[in-house]
Amino acid sequence: MSLSIGIVGLPNAGKSTLFNALIKNHQAKVENYPFTTIEPNVGIVEVPDEHLFCLGRLLGQGVSLIPAGVKFIDIAGLVKNAHQGEGLGNQFLAHIREVDAIIHIFRAFSNPDVVGELSPKDDIETINIELELADIKKPTIYVANISEGDIGKKIDYGIKETIIPVCAKMEMELAELSGEEQKEYLKSSGLTEPALNRVIVASYKLLGLITMYTLKPNQIQAWPVKNGATALVAAGQIHTDFAENFITAEVIEWQKLIEAGGWTEAKEKGLIRHEGRDYLIRDGDVVYVRTGKT
Structure with a gap:
């Protein structure tokens, strides 16, 4: 299944940080400069699947579990007038045209080291206007890149679409911990699972995918299949x-x-x-x- 979802947003919104958290390594550069990412980074991310683990327990120890995957693409930040070629806009918009759906991440955290005022609604509109002017329409998930102190809070960002709040920096750090360390950290934070799980599952559904399973004597595989x-x-x-x-x-x-x-x-x-x-x-x-x- 070659369907892909692109991560888009303004420069320094947290695209590469989110991408790194998703793929659990530091493949993409993360710096506080516009256009740190020129060529898109690509990674296949495992889909959280409790059904797969239930089937694994049925077959017993020594069984290999192969989860379904989603292809995520970290696309460089767009700027105002990108549709006119500003800030390599034509190149970056071309990358967006190639994906099947979009994660639109916007900055919802304050940081004196990041250039520009904090204005989530304006940032969202800037990207949406550029996509509209470039005649790009894709199924979209909105992700608010929040500070750790805002986890669990309900915040109105001024748009009617559903928003998934994620502290990308914390999620990237969490992804580097072992399974037991993750559980302890989540428990101490009053969380049941990483916020990224919601992003991955929502992305999977946004692409119109369902899961089929195949069994071998020592292997169970989950396959992403178009609904x-x-x-x-x-x-x-x-x-x-x-x-x-x-x-x-x-x-x-x-x-x-x-x-x-x-x-x-x-x-x-x-x-x-x-x-x-x-x-x-x-x-x-x-x-x-x-x-x-x-």
Whole structure:
């Protein structure tokens, strides 16, 4: 699945910090200068998936879990009149045209080292106007890059769209901790999960993706599938030969598989369905593709 989501915003809004937190390393440069990012940075981010872990527990220890992924692209900051080429605007707008959806991040924290007054609504409008003048319309998620002191607060940013508040700096630092250290930090902060999980899951849904699972003796894989994809299309995502030699898809919902106690048990109970090539894959389907080749 080659769908991608671009991170856009004004210079110093926190795009690269958010990107680094998402991919859990320091691939992108993070400096307080406009146009630190010239060429887009690209990273594949794992989608949080409790269903995958539930299936993993069903098969026992030693099972490899492969989560679905989302491609994020860190695009350089836009400035006013970018549509006229200001600040390499034409180049950066071209990158935005190539993505399937947008995370629009804006600065909602005060910092004397960052140039410009704090005005989230104006910053949002600046980017939206540039995109409109460049005739770019993409599904969009709004992310407020807040200070650590504003975590948990309800703040009105003057727009009607849903906003996900994230302290990108804290999330980047959190991403560097071990799993246990993360849990301890979140607990001490009164949080149940990293805010980035909401961003990732929202991005996944924004791209119109659902999750299909495949099982092997020692591996469970989650596959991102476009909502509305047929069994034939989904089979082709697993392997092109599967689409070319498709016979049938054996399908069961993940919850029913767990309740049955495993694939063999589900078959014995008659819970495995045989679906044709035009079957529409549902979110959470566990699928085994039967082909004409052995």
